[in-house]
Amino acid sequence: MVGKYADDPVWASVTPIPLDDGEGADALPMASIAYPTEYLEATSYLRAVMAANEMSDRALDLTKDVISMNAAHYTVWIYRARILFALDKNIEEEVAWLNQVALKYLKNYQIWHHRQVLMSSRQHFPSLPPKELDFLMEMFAQDSKNYHVWTYRHWLVRHFKLWDHPREIEDVNVLLKADVRNNSAWSHRYTLRFGPRADNEHDAGMVNAGDMSTTPAEKGVLAVVDEDMIDAELEFAQNAIVRAPENRSPWWYARGVLVASGRSLGEWEEFAGKFVVSEDIVKSSHAVEWLADVYASDERKGKAVEMLGLLEKYDPIRKNYWDYRVKMLDVSV
Amino acid sequence: MASQAARPGIPDLFTQPPPIRDPLVTETTDLQDATLERCLPFLKGIHNSQSGPFNACGVPALQRDDHVAFAYDSLEDYPASFVILDASRPWMAYWGLTSLFLMGEDPTRFRERLFNTLRPAQNPTGGFGGGHGQISHLAGSYAAVLSLAIVGGEDAFELIDRQAMWQWLGRLKQADGGFRVCEGGEKDVRGGYCVMAIISLLDLPLELPADSEARKAGLENLTDGLAQYMSRCQTYEGGISGSPGVEAHGAYAYCALACLALLGSPEEIIPRHMDVPMLVSWLSARQYGPEGGFSGRTNKLVDGCYSHWVGGCWPILQSALDGKPQSNGPPATTVGHLFSREGLSRYILGCCQSNNGGLRDKPGKHPDSYHTCYVLAGLSAMQHYHYRTDSSPTSSKMFSSAFSWRSSPIREGNVYEKSDRLEPIHPLFGVPYPSADAMRLWCEARPITP
Numbered sequence: 001m002v003g004k005y006a007d008d009p010v011w012a013s014v015t016p017i018p019l020d021d022g023e024g025a026d027a028l029p030m031a032s033i034a035y036p037t038e039y040l041e042a043t044s045y046l047r048a049v050m051a052a053n054e055m056s057d058r059a060l061d062l063t064k065d066v067i068s069m070n071a072a073h074y075t076v077w078i079y080r081a082r083i084l085f086a087l088d089k090n091i092e093e094e095v096a097w098l099n100q101v102a103l104k105y106l107k108n109y110q111i112w113h114h115r116q117v118l119m120s121s122r123q124h125f126p127s128l129p130p131k132e133l134d135f136l137m138e139m140f141a142q143d144s145k146n147y148h149v150w151t152y153r154h155w156l157v158r159h160f161k162l163w164d165h166p167r168e169i170e171d172v173n174v175l176l177k178a179d180v181r182n183n184s185a186w187s188h189r190y191t192l193r194f195g196p197r198a199d200n201e202h203d204a205g206m207v208n209a210g211d212m213s214t215t216p217a218e219k220g221v222l223a224v225v226d227e228d229m230i231d232a233e234l235e236f237a238q239n240a241i242v243r244a245p246e247n248r249s250p251w252w253y254a255r256g257v258l259v260a261s262g263r264s265l266g267e268w269e270e271f272a273g274k275f276v277v278s279e280d281i282v283k284s285s286h287a288v289e290w291l292a293d294v295y296a297s298d299e300r301k302g303k304a305v306e307m308l309g310l311l312e313k314y315d316p317i318r319k320n321y322w323d324y325r326v327k328m329l330d331v332s333v
Numbered sequence: 334m335a336s337q338a339a340r341p342g343i344p345d346l347f348t349q350p351p352p353i354r355d356p357l358v359t360e361t362t363d364l365q366d367a368t369l370e371r372c373l374p375f376l377k378g379i380h381n382s383q384s385g386p387f388n389a390c391g392v393p394a395l396q397r398d399d400h401v402a403f404a405y406d407s408l409e410d411y412p413a414s415f416v417i418l419d420a421s422r423p424w425m426a427y428w429g430l431t432s433l434f435l436m437g438e439d440p441t442r443f444r445e446r447l448f449n450t451l452r453p454a455q456n457p458t459g460g461f462g463g464g465h466g467q468i469s470h471l472a473g474s475y476a477a478v479l480s481l482a483i484v485g486g487e488d489a490f491e492l493i494d495r496q497a498m499w500q501w502l503g504r505l506k507q508a509d510g511g512f513r514v515c516e517g518g519e520k521d522v523r524g525g526y527c528v529m530a531i532i533s534l535l536d537l538p539l540e541l542p543a544d545s546e547a548r549k550a551g552l553e554n555l556t557d558g559l560a561q562y563m564s565r566c567q568t569y570e571g572g573i574s575g576s577p578g579v580e581a582h583g584a585y586a587y588c589a590l591a592c593l594a595l596l597g598s599p600e601e602i603i604p605r606h607m608d609v610p611m612l613v614s615w616l617s618a619r620q621y622g623p624e625g626g627f628s629g630r631t632n633k634l635v636d637g638c639y640s641h642w643v644g645g646c647w648p649i650l651q652s653a654l655d656g657k658p659q660s661n662g663p664p665a666t667t668v669g670h671l672f673s674r675e676g677l678s679r680y681i682l683g684c685c686q687s688n689n690g691g692l693r694d695k696p697g698k699h700p701d702s703y704h705t706c707y708v709l710a711g712l713s714a715m716q717h718y719h720y721r722t723d724s725s726p727t728s729s730k731m732f733s734s735a736f737s738w739r740s741s742p743i744r745e746g747n748v749y750e751k752s753d754r755l756e757p758i759h760p761l762f763g764v765p766y767p768s769a770d771a772m773r774l775w776c777e778a779r780p781i782t783p
Contacts, residue, residue, distance in 0.1 A: 020465045022449035029450040030443060031425035031702075033411045033418060043419075047466035072417045075467040078517040113519040144360070145633065151579050158578070181361035183631040187580035190569050195578055202509050203577040204565035210510075212561065216608040220569055244355040248618065248631050256569030285353055289614075314352050317622030321613070321671050 003041040010058050016044035017051065039069045050079055055086035071101065077110045081117045091124040099135055103142070112148040116155055128160045133167045137174075144175055145184045154191055158203055163192050180240050186249040193233060194222065194260045206256075220259045230261040238271060245275050245284035252286075266294050276310070285315040292325070301329050339377035340391035347376050347623045347679055361632050368634050371696045372624050375684045380696075382688040388750050392682050395712075395753040397436055399690030400705065404432040407691075407702040408443065420463030423476035426450055428706035430483045434765055435709045435755045444484040448492055451477050455494065459501025469501055470515040475527035478534055482764045482772040490775045495535050499781060502528055503542035508550030510558020511576075521575045522566055525559050526588035529595040530762055532556075533732045534769060536776035538783040560596055563589040564606035570631060571611030583619055583629035584642040586612075590649045591761045598734040599653035599721070613650060617671060619643045625676030626684065626695070636694045637685040638704050640677055640711020647672060648719040648760045658721045658737065667720070674715045675748050681712045682749060710763065713755040718743050726770050728777060735761055736773060 005011045019040060022029035035043075042065050049059045063080035066073055084094055095118060102111045119125050119132075136156075139149045162168050169192055175185040196207045204210060206220035234257055240250040258265055268290060275287035282288060292307035294300075308322045308329075315322075339348045350369060355362070374380040378391045385393050408429040411418060418425060426447055430440040453465035454477065460469025461477040481489040505512045505524065512524030531537065532555060539554045541547055552558065565577040566589055572581025573589040593602045603609060619627045619639065626635035627643035647670070654668045685692045685708045691700025692708035717740040725733040740757040762769045 017466065020453035022451070022453050022465075024449045027445035027449050030408045030446050031411065031418070031422060031429065031450070033415050034413050035416060035419070036413045039413075039416055039419075043466065050466065070416050070419055073420050073463075073467070074470060074515065074518065075420070075462065078468065078515070081517065109519075116519075117517075145630070147575070147580070147582065151576060154576075154578050179359040179361055180357070181359055181632045183633070184580050187568065187570075191578050194569070202565055205568035205574055205578050205581075209567060209577075210561035210565040210606075216564070216567075216604065216606060219564075219567060219608055244357040244359075246353045246355045252570045252631070259569070282353065315622075316346050316352070317620050317625065317673050317676050318617050320669070320673060321617040324668060324671050 004038065005041055005045045005062075011045060014045055014048050016041070017047035018044050019047075036069070039066075042066050042069065046076060046079075050075075055083050057087070059083055060087070060089070067101070071105045071108050072110065074110050077114045081114055084118070085121070091118050091121060092129075094118060095129070099138075102139065106139075106142055106146065109148045112152045116152055119156065120159060128156070128162065128165070132156070133171065137171060140171075140175060144179060144182050147184070150184045150188060153188065157188075157191060158195075161197070163195070163197060168192050176240065180243055181247050181249060183249045186253045190253060190256055193229065194220065194256065207260075220256060221262055222260045225261045227261070230257060230263070233257045234268075241275075241284070245287065248286055251284075251290065255290075264294075264297070265290060266298065269294050276307075279310065279313075282310065282314050285311060288314060296325075296329060304329055337374070337377065337379055340379065340387055342389050343377060343391035343679075347625060347676065348373065349623060351622055364634060365632075368695060369624065372635075372680075372684050375696050376623060376625070376679060378683065383683075383686075384688060388748075390748040392679060392748050393686065394750060395682060395755075396686055396688075396690065397753075399688075400686075400692065400709070401433070401436050401438055401690075403687075403690035403700065404429050404436065404438070404702075404705060407432070407705065408446075420467060420470075421473075422450060422464045423454060423461055423473045423480060425702055426480045427476040427483075428702040430480055431758065431763065432702070432706045432709055434483060435706075435713050435758065437756060441484050441486075444486065444489065447480055447484050448488065451481070451492065455492070456501075457494070457497065459494065459497035459499070468515055468517075470518070471505065471512065471524050471527040471531075472514060474498070475530055478531050478772075479762065479764050482534060482762070482768040485768055485771055487775070490772060493535065495537060495776065495781050498531065498535065499537040499783075500542050500544075502531070502537070502555055503545035503547070506541060506545055506547040506552065506555055508547055508552070510552075510560075510562035512559075519576075522563060522573070522585045522588045522592065523575070525562060526592040526595075528555065529559070529592050533595050533735050534762065534772045534776070536729070536773060536780065538781055539731070540783050542783065556596060560593060560602060560606050563593055567607055567612070571608065571613075571615035572630075573607075573612075580630060581615060583627065583639045583646070586616065587642040587645045590646050594649050594652075594761055595732070595735045598657065599649055600656045603650070603653040609650075609653070613654075613671065616643065616646055616650065620672050620676060622673075622676065624680055624684070625673065625678075626680035627677065634695070635680065637681065637692060637708040637711070638694065640681055640685075641707035641714070644677060644711040644714045645760060648714065652719070652721050655720070658723045661722045661724050663718065663720045663739075663741065674743075674746065677711065678715050678748050681708055681715075682753070709755060710758060712749075712753075713757055714760070716743060716747070716749075716754055717741065717757040719757070719760045727773055732773075736770060738766070740766065 060083045063076045066076045172185050172189045208214045209219045237250040237254040272287040272290040275284040292304050295304035308326050311322045433440045454461045456469045461474045463473050511520045513520045514524045566573045568581040570581045573586040575585040624635045627639035655664045687700040692705045693700040719740045721737045725737040727736045759769045
């Protein structure tokens with residue numbers, strides 16, 4: 001065999017393990033790939049050093065080479081992380097390299113798990129590295145709703161206890177100012193304001209979730225409420241709604257805020273009513289749904305049915321759901 | 334073209350922009366408007382790439398022959414530029430085999446080829462990786478087990494080292510109830526779903542192996558704390574995220590709901606761990622008009638693959654709302670379909686068919702094996718009513734609900750033709766119904782001793 005590795009004295013001691021693609025005399029493998037020669041060679045050396053559990057500089061270089069040809073190769077990322085820590089490598093340098101890779105492969109998720117593995121080393125990162133949030137904003141400039149990046153950012157908040165770090169809410173505000181419909185940013189905002197924080201509590205989308213002493217309906221209800229914060233968040237949501245009333249995100253965020261505070265949706269009856277002027281002038285289907293829920297909750301069933309009827313006109317694709325809601329009200333119509 | 338008249342038979346709902354549109358323009362509305370603009374000619378049945386024939390509802394026929402050819406081709410050789418699929422070989426097999434089954438082809442002809450493909454991907458320490466020399470991964474193992482179920486037969490089941498698989502699952506279990514997708518990998522709801530599908534199909538012991546780290550946290554079973562983990566993934570929007578605290582997402586919602594429906598009876602376990610009214614509302618909001626398709630998240634675009642991920646949540650939730658099964662047949666009363674079957678059927682047949690075969694995310698996107706499988710699975714789910722019964726072939730009490738599902742074709746309210754009918758697949762396992770039963774029963778007869 002000739003090639004980059006076969007010809008390199010550094011690799012002379014390694015016997016590569018060639019690919020077993022399942023090619024038998026009886027039948028061909030399925031969905032086989034005409035692998036580039038360089039990839040075949042590099043991965044045959046990868047199998048050999050992994051089988052020997054080798055923690056070395058040459059193996060580290062090899063992982064980078066394989067990643068450059070296939071960043072979706074999850075195995076090589078996990079092996080790379082192990083080598084980096086085993087050899088006590090410069091993790092800051094690794095993060096700097098990773099930034100470039102992340103910007104090149106925007107949809108890749110292995111990169112973000114790798115970053116989390118690196119960042120979770122308290123020895124290397126006792127606190128949030130100063131440029132970290134800037135880099136995440138650079139990623140959001142490419143794709144402001146990138147699920148992997150938001151998942152990572154959520155992890156970062158919990159790991160470094162950043163709920164009240166000024167940059168967190170600032171960045172959310174910047175992103176919502178650019179696009180008030182960025183639901184990922186709204187979701188992150190909820191975590192900052194209402195997510196569970198205690199060390200002895202598992203992470204969750206809402207407090208009380210997964211706690212068998214409470215019911216699912218109690219999810220998200222805070223034990224201690226900062227009314228000023230609640231009012232400020234409700235005002236923030238209202239301002240967003242006024243800019244674009246048919247935007248689902250702030251309406252549902254506001255529901256989350258009210259649930260957290262133990263206050264009722266009825267508080268917004270007047271506000272929601274502003275967007276439902278008449279049967280023919282409706283500015284927001286979410287306002288109609290809000291009113292339907294308010295009416296249903298305080299036994300004004302006739303009015304709730306009326307609202308659900310309006311929704312069949314203003315959000316017609318969901319007709320079966322609105323019909324079901326009417327049925328649940330248990331009234332004869 | 335968008336202003337051109339639609340074919341006859343198409344309601345305005347599917348040809349006109351939504352009734353309420355905000356004047357404020359942002360990136361989200363730019364993308365949404367562009368998508369709508371692209372979809373409208375397809376929804377109206379007037380795009381020059383659509384081959385038809387169109388039926389009286391203005392819906393084009395399923396180009397079955399082209400899609401069958403695409404699916405067969407998806408199981409053959411790929412050029413060097415597809416090297417990024419190297420870690421997804423079991424997935425490629427699963428997507429192709431499932432697509433073929435859905436369209437009435439016989440996937441068992443790939444038995445020998447599948448065995449040859451999967452053998453080198455299985456690790457002696459348990460589980461399947463993406464290919465030879467790759468560490469075992471729950472996604473790859475799920476796809477491998479499902480593919481083997483689809484081709485079926487003793488040699489398919491024997492190929493799996495179930496004892497080692499069970500040991501390996503024990504190493505992935507986490508103290509908080511969730512699972513890592515591989516050793517050293519991330520923890521998310523996919524892991525929990527894949528584990529429950531694997532355990533239930535292969536009849537693996539529920540107890541944790543003695544060497545499992547999770548035992549140190551007081552856990553005894555692979556299933557301990559898993560439902561609570563899923564509960565922690567519900568968000569203030571009502572939907573379910575990939576891991577606790579992140580944004581609600583349709584694909585993860587399916588994984589979480591299917592996982593719960595494998596852990597217990599939907600009518601008991603789902604209301605115990607999820608705020609159901611919020612969940613139903615969020616799921617319902619995933620369908621957009623006029624496109625008719627499903628989006629994965631609030632303020633994101635429709636994508637054909639959510640026909641399965643979001644579409645697949647509906648039979649599970651509807652069954653939960655229908656309550657405990659009382660007979661060996663369909664329930665006497667049902668909440669019915671809580672979304673628009675017509676809308677999704679129109680989106681799939683109108684917008685997701687690529688004119689050279691294969692199915693796609695949306696017009697303007699290339700078809701691929703993943704979308705072909707899950708768009709077809711979505712169409713199939715629109716055509717069959719899936720319900721649970723009070724009888725189950727398994728002797729396991731734990732999994733009696735999971736194996737009690739049945740299906741029957743829906744004959745009314747369809748906008749597609751009889752010739753567009755696809756085969757049904759199991760709502761929790763994503764394989765033919767008899768395949769799931771056969772694998773389970775074969776394994777039950779050969780129990781693994783912990």
